């Protein structure tokens with residue numbers, strides 16, 4: 112946790128530098144730092160002035176810059192931790208409910224309305240559990256690993272723009288920052304696996320390392336496609352670039368190669384987050400619980416929360432770079448605070464939709480084998496993402512002008528293509544559904560007569 | 567197109583379609599799978615909320631026993647049929663009436679084989695639909711199947727009636743004997759002791 116605090120502190124000071132004009136080439140809107148504004152508001156408020164009056168001063172003294180930055184960072188970290196926990200708990204609840212319904216069960220529905228407080232109850236239970244450190248473990252690393260994993264998730268949140276101007280920081284190298292920080296979680300996982308002094312944990316950690324090294328490649332390359340289309344690495348600026356057509360001019364509709372790149376990004380993000388069908392690092396059937404076999408109680412809950420927080424984050428990055436971020440048709444009719452709230456809601460809903468998609472895939476596909484995961488990463492995803500990058504670049508170079516200055520047929524080409532692909536796939540699925548319903552199932556194909564004849 | 571797929575791998579399908587067809591198949595089969603799971607997502611769950619709702623239990627389910635106490639004659643057939651000797655019973659007989667003391671089944675041992683129900687001449691021991699046997703103590707697993715202990719109200723009434731009848735009979739008999747004894751005694755007093763012996767009721 113202290114690591115996350117330090118990271119956020121650093122981010123805040125980076126923000127301060129940015130404000131003083133030290134940052135180069137940033138396209139961030141020059142808005143003020145709201146945590147510092149809050150502190151200033153408290154300092155000049157009626158109560159503070161009265162208290163200062165009691166102490167014989169006419170106004171409360173201004174805090175030194177470092178103290179203000181530290182307190183501001185503290186507030187920001189508090190908000191991030193709160194937000195991350197709520198989002199992760201909601202995702203856990205969603206996962207369990209969706210899993211239940213897909214398996215024709217009901218899922219948790221006892222604690223709170225629709226079981227919404229189930230995750231909270233589980234969290235309390237985990238907090239109360241005994242905290243066990245195995246006797247052969249490397250104690251320092253064992254304790255540090257969950258904190259590092261959690262810190263990476265928290266630090267990633269800092270760079271995600273949830274609404275126009277309401278993100279914690281809008282770093283001008285946001286995409287790079289996110290890709291880098293997401294790999295930090297892997298170090299935590301490997302640390303956990305190594306320090307547990309357990310062969311299953313170590314296997315899980317090694318698998319995680321192999322998997323992340325392989326899938327960082329297609330992940331990074333497919334993230335390049337929206338970067339090429341938008342021409343910026345800053346997530347907030349990228350979102351702002353997608354606000355045309357009344358909020359529906361998403362990168363997905365700007366270049367025909369963004370759709371395949373999005374699919375590739377999504378698959379690579381599944382692998383990065385160790386989600387099924389790529390959940391080899393914690394595959395229960397072989398490795399007990401993989402890298403967190405030896406963890407219990409609060410430390411385990413960190414890993415658990417991190418998984419869902421990272422899912423949400425990967426979805427948030429996908430939303431910001433592919434699915435138009437906070438933009439939604441008709442959202443620009445709103446003004447002021449309502450606009451910010453609506454943008455926040457749109458962003459969270461879009462990201463939650465992607466989380467739902469991840470959950471849906473988890474309960475659809477079985478786990479892959481280690482060699483299959485590697486084959487998929489190196490032989491399929493990497494070449495495909497390279498094709499996407501080349502294609503997107505060629506398209507952009509050929510079009511030569513910014514999106515809104517292109518001829519109208521070129522602007523309309525991609526949306527028509529995207530919806531056309533969706534419609535064709537939908538029609539094919541429908542046809543397949545009808546055919547498979549008409550076909551007798553395997554069990555009834557083995558006719559009872561044939562069965563009897565065998566005897 | 568270069569064939570990236572390693573078709574010699576043991577898991578590769580017999581039909582080697584090449585790299586692009588692999589990509590398409592991967593995507594397509596995932597979509598079909600997701601359609602199937604989506605279909606189940608919107609189906610009604612097959613599970614029920616157990617303590618409040620229960621699945622219908624078949625009529626011939628073998629659960630916890632119940633005893634039709636009125637019919638049971640304490641013949642011991644069920645206890646003798648039980649392969650694990652878990653039925654024990656105790657009673658006192660008052661003429662035709664039974665005074666119930668216990669009829670217990672030890673569910674630590676019972677395996678719900680239903681062998682106890684077949685030999686019952688009165689068809690009065692059955693296995694019911696109740697199955698929840700959880701307790702905090704193994705002693706609580708020894709269930710007493712009796713609904714009441716001691717004599718039933720009817721049996722008490724019947725016993726009292728029988729008692730009364732008997733008393734009335736005896737009174738009548740005694741009166742008769744007395745009536746018969748008087749003239750006989752009057753007629754031949756010498757034979758009175760013998761007649762008195764024959765007519766006198768048993769002491770008990």
Ligand code: SF4
Nearest residue numbers: 648676677679680682
């Ligand atoms: S069900 Fe079987 S084991 Fe149980 S009491 Fe009857 S005969 Fe014995």
Ligand code: SF4
Nearest residue numbers: 638639641642644686
């Ligand atoms: S066999 Fe039937 S009648 Fe006989 S003791 Fe058992 S339950 Fe009673």
